[in-house]
Amino acid sequence: MKNIWQYEEETMSLDDLKQFQLERLQSTLNRVSENVDFYKRKFKDAGIDVAKIKSLEDIKHLPFTTKQDLRDNYPYGMFAVPLKDIVRIHSSSGTTGKPTVVGYTKRDLETWKNLVARIMVAGGVSANDIVHIAFSYGLFTGGFGLHYGAEHIGASVIPVSSGNTKRQIMIMQDYRSSVLVCTPSYALHIAETLENEGLSRNDIFLKYALLGSEPWGEKIRSEIENKLGVSATDNYGLSEIIGPGVSGECQCKNGLHINEDHFYAEVINPDTCEVLPEGEKGELVLTTLTKEAMPLIRYRTRDITRLFRDKCPCGRTFIKMEKPSGRTDDMLIINGVNVFPSQVEEVFKEFDQATPHYIIIVKKKGHLDMMEIQLEISENLFFDEMKKQRTLLEKMHERMFSVLGIKPKIKFVEPKTIERFEGKAKRVIDERQF
Template identity: 80%
Template sequence: MNFWQKEEETLSVDEIKQIQLERLQSVLNRVYDNVTFYRKKFKEMGLEPESLKSLDDISKFPFTYKSDLRDNYPYGMFAVPLRDIVRIHSSSGTTGKPTVVGYTRNDLENWKNLVARIMVAGGVTANDIVHIAFTYGLFTGGFGLHYAAEHIGASVIPVSSGNTKRQIMIMQDYRSSVLVCTPSYALHIAETLDKLNLTKNDIHLKYALLGSEPWGEKIREEVERRLGVIATDNYGLSEVMGPGVSGECLYKNGLHVNEDHFYVEIIDPETCEPLPEGEKGELVITTLTREAMPLIRYRTRDITRLYRDKCPCGRTLIKMEKPSGRTDDMIIVNGVNIFPSQVEEVLKEFDQTTPHYMIFVKKKGRLDMLEIDIEMTEALFFDEMKKQKAILEQITERMFNVLGIKPAIKFVEPKTIERFEGKAKRVIDLRNV
């Protein structure tokens, strides 16, 4: 089985562009009629859905930002009544409020098929046993790959994350053939195998579908060598659906974008002008088939480039390079999105700290570790250790509630964290991705 939806995955460029134009015209009409936010934006810019006559005309329309989703929290971006929403997911926002994503029944069917395309491109068949070590819950990754794998006809083990020794026992006993997790967790599994005096020959994995964090060829080579798999990358983001936007085939030379469902552009992040195919810039996505929450020109902040080539797999969909960075200050730690502004929000709640802090992202074994150095006030510095310890515990607990992961918090003396004249550099990433 090389394709999940062969006809759609092998369309000619002209056919794809025609489908995109029709679907763009349709989605612009839907958001204008049903989403107050977009209707207001379009009117402010003197635009109507009919202003789009060609694909190039999309550049006239406004961008959508993550902050727009937060400002319309929770359901203001929905284009259908709540009675038509059958699933709600969310992801962390830049401050306390998450971004909320809704799905209609039809959205879930499309989602299953789009992730199934990527899984099949990565080698998965109905004969596989798929071991999903993503966190389940409001995070879209676990559910997106779970339902797609079942849709293909594979057997699914929804192990979720953590308890790695148990994961390895399940892999051995249940004969898992496909691993779904973050790249760093795949390496952590490899290290745990070593500690248990086991090798790749003691498990039965053939493929690894890895995502949710940036990773390079060095990590791929190590995962493949140590786990005995073919490892492919896949890309998605909660706001536009979750996984299923794009993914590598077994030739591993770029991620095929499901462009019949997503209109993708590359813009210059400084000027916001569209860039020609092949040039590197920020990825912007318009959803073409989402019913519950269509998004127009969503700025992903991911830096990549788009290109077409003749892929040996036979797919004709446009490709994107693995994202090479971001235009904002978001960092991804073990698959969780973290913003420095979230740390600032927490610090505002505590009088015993100054607004000065530094975030360090390190490796602890193969997993990411978040450390936050926080500058104490003079009063807390001269206070007793017991008081310092109590405040430290309160801040750690609050950070865990806001960030979704527990950081290592360290107090430092007053006036020891560097002051910046321009834009403060608050994050030091010591991982070697």
């Protein structure tokens, strides 16, 4: 069938799938307990003998892996293969200054492009399409992930990368882009720029939009679909697990099919860590079943969702997850980039002039996210000459950009203007609506 990329896998019966998952889980457990010191130790401490994992339900006895674990093993401590077998390195934002590192073997890259091809085909893309990728290319997995998946289908790929919206529109018109890949907020921003240029959906050739990396609702979907003349689908992924390609919506647009033959999904109660039955909302936990370079066991994604298995008219049998509806930690998603407030704090600590009093305000400017950080500075600096203030501001901007990957607005405020808290300080005011 032409609208399912890997028909046999994606329409597998539940019995076959479970058998497949169990075999792959056992082989992954064997590999990590032999080759990754972190898991060797962790299983030993928990008294786990991986040979005794005989069913998928047994997975609940295994310990979780967290972002902190990746950080503690920075940079290559989580790799299960020698560096010579790693052919690609990406990273994702860490909770503090250092990002976390992820690696891929040759076979991991093969798997990855097939998984992305699956979600792209599910979103409507075919070999006849011209795919316009407006994700930034670099250490983050979005750009390259979608790029290789689209090429693998046989589509023509334009690696436009992010920014310069007018130029994006020119390319869309001239090269006749038929698929747009970016964040939902950037798709809306393109639509708005189109209007400001006196153009409409009739002046471009888009048919499909594959959008991801940030939360969005049905209202935003219909606005994008109307203004750009596309069918818009959501897709989900995280660098730690593989990048984009973990799950994606089909044309039924009712939940994201998880590529279950490669990832085992659970939903847990984030407070008690107990596994919740299908249909209940909680934190998504993923175990990689085929990753060679960096297999992860029960990785806590911090994304809140629920799982459900319905008989989807598209023919795919894989379980679905609802669009993630929030986080169990304080991570912010700013125009698709993950930012932790603790990273901001780390940067300020590098500057003597910064006080510990700051607040992060996130709002929408047009359709794009805007992050403003207000920082109290010492009294003498505040009343000091403007030139000194400007130099300091420039240095802070530069550091923020290199640590966060985005350019927040930083504003100095007078001492004692930011509200004080007796308990845990409120660091973030998020005024956005999804």
